[in-house]
Amino acid sequence: MSRATVSRVVNGVRNVAPGIQQAVRDAVARTGYTPNQAARSLVTRRTGTVALVFSATGKAFAARVFSDPFFGRVVDGVLPVLRERAIQPVMLVAESEQARAQLVEYLRRGGADGALVVPLDADDPLPSMLVAAGVPTVLFGRPHDSTRCGFVELDNTAGARLAAEHLWATGRRRPATIAAPAGAPTARERLDGFREAFAARGVTSVPVVRGRFSVDSGRRAMARLLKEHPGTDAVFAANDLMAQGACQYLREEGITVPGSVAVVGFDDSVAARRARPQLTTVRQPVERMAAAMAGLLVEELTGGRPESALQPSEPASKVFDPVLVVRDST
Amino acid sequence: MSRATVSRVVNGVRNVAPGIQQAVRDAVARTGYTPNQAARSLVTRRTGTVALVFSATGKAFAARVFSDPFFGRVVDGVLPVLRERAIQPVMLVAESEQARAQLVEYLRRGGADGALVVPLDADDPLPSMLVAAGVPTVLFGRPHDSTRCGFVELDNTAGARLAAEHLWATGRRRPATIAAPAGAPTARERLDGFREAFAARGVTSVPVVRGRFSVDSGRRAMARLLKEHPGTDAVFAANDLMAQGACQYLREEGITVPGSVAVVGFDDSVAARRARPQLTTVRQPVERMAAAMAGLLVEELTGGRPESALQPSEPASKVFDPVLVVRDST
DNA sequence: AAGGTTTCGGAGAGCGCTCTCCCACGTTTC
């Protein structure tokens, strides 16, 4: 019997007479034959594998990933989508610059068919490196630079609006915001959405102080805010860490939260629960977003979207609605 | 220029004239050439990849893995060892029976050169499946059955002795133990080590109640213990979850911990910190063990130990010393 | 019954590497 026939049976293409089919299956079972993945990949140019990449350089990398439930939620969202299509999910981590380079090389060489990237830091260079290397890539979060690749993202404007409406409904009339560095597009949307929502209700002047996404920068921003705008009764921060910092500072100054000043964060990360008081914040539907991210990549890989070489189609993306989680800080 | 020469340069074997070498390098850099991994693997029978497998079926899998710092510590231990040798670490998860089958198939086909397996459950069938499939495997923890593969493990007897000596030193003279199901060899060692240590000090009768590693079974075991041996002033449980259960029961019965009864757990898992009072427990040097686990596999893969086909060498293993972590329950 | 059509299996190329041979050339040795 020829190799071709065996190949046909194993891969289930074309018709093979049932008798022969059975014979092949029996032989496979009897001899414990397993096709060689490398040989198969060599000709199909596919590995049947998709990489889920967690990327962040800096110390305590693993501790960061393996203590924040966020990543577990991403995994939970991605796995079923890939399993269903018999794609093997492999998780890769880029915990250092060296690791990042190794990882890009690995994927360039065809270690996996595509990559789902979850960047922990806004300015992560990995996505653009992968795209430049020709690796099909979909991101969790919009690329911070002009990298052209698919992504899923939260509707930041809507999230900010949610926060604003909540503060308005609880009687706050003198809000301020702790924004993010000017570069980040997501952070900018959060700021805009918040201001627009208040503007629509007649509050046109909303002070802004920029932070840098860290707890400490949140403290400093709050200090400045309090000095320059003493009447502030509500603070909306572009992420939970800065909100946490703001709470810390307020507490130290003897200003009650939410009594005198209400604080709203963004992300619903662990920081939101760790903060005292626990933060009211805006949550992303992480599992659904992760599932969609996997879906986009699979679609790209199976060539759902026919693509001309001259004008590659715009990368697909999907936007999700946020949910407001009310806790003790408002 | 021939393919052979290029191959020689890229892989750095044999002498190639410096001039030609440079020419090749330039050409590689200029054209952005990347060797095809599949083709290379096909002939070398190596992928340059090692799988780190987290295995446990049951609900909330990802939540379990991504909230317990234990796994982060394992990753932290494994990564440097592999990076150093330019081996690409890929993390695989077996979160269901289907996933487990897929994973075994993936590795059988040569998806990775070997597997480092961290079983979450004592009776995980994955290790034996991998060994049966001919995948080089090293375990975190001794195999529960007769699976012949390398592993790293804690010196359980020494750990139990540590617990016993600590209880003795703090004046406890009427200890009892909550052991594990009869099958588990590690749990048995913990029991034996504890009893021997007390026997050496003249306390020959140490009551034993068996639990099943869960919080709930710990509660029930504690209840029985208290009924049958009311004078007990110390309890040593074979893992933290059972110790936590014991604490819960004691508290409910109005018995103070550690006032009336001292409790010692094992593992130093998250449960130890979550319990009230926080548990005194026995900790594994996880990072070092994980690094050693990776080292054993690398050694096996690079054929450090010449192995006759007729009589395969005994799988390598390594035993580590435990550390006692004293908290509030003793 | 002869031609056309479909179905099923085999032959063989080729995926992109590595690696063993072998040859050409330059260097040493007696």
Added chain:
DNA sequence: GAAACGTGGGAGAGCGCTCTCCGAAACCTT
């Protein structure tokens, strides 16, 4: 100066699959 040696580079096989082509057999059609 000829034989022995060493060194650098090419030719070409072959890793284990998939997949296209082709031919043989079985099935219809007129």
